[in-house]
Amino acid sequence: MADEKPRYGQPDGPQLPITTALEFPEFRIERSLGMVFGVVVRSMGMAKGITAGFKAMAGGEVKQYTKLVEDSRRHAMDRMIENAQLLGANGIVSMRFDSSEVGQSLTEIVAYGTAVVLEARS
Numbered sequence: 001m002a003d004e005k006p007r008y009g010q011p012d013g014p015q016l017p018i019t020t021a022l023e024f025p026e027f028r029i030e031r032s033l034g035m036v037f038g039v040v041v042r043s044m045g046m047a048k049g050i051t052a053g054f055k056a057m058a059g060g061e062v063k064q065y066t067k068l069v070e071d072s073r074r075h076a077m078d079r080m081i082e083n084a085q086l087l088g089a090n091g092i093v094s095m096r097f098d099s100s101e102v103g104q105s106l107t108e109i110v111a112y113g114t115a116v117v118l119e120a121r122s
Helices: 046-058 063-086
Strands: 027-043 091-102 106-120
Touching: 027 063, 027 091, 063 091, 063 106
Parallel strands: none
Antiparallel strands: 027 106, 091 106
């Protein structure tokens, strides 16, 4: 992959409070900045796709696809975080993932949520 920088949650990766809930117990939402998202469209590649196809026929977990989806979700989260920070956010609430197929061999992963400015509760 062209951009092998640290991902969200890894040492030196983007750090930002993110939750699937509507709020954080330890923070007060001072201001909502609107929806933010990160999109990644990936292809398995022909060689890996053939290997994964044989594994799928045999049954069980297809580790090549699992790794692709995990990496794609992290990448989509990083893009969502970058977009939130551009708006001046220091947190994201109501975060979700969505995915779909684009064509026959492409997968789209979207991470989205609401960018917010958080303030510590007193």
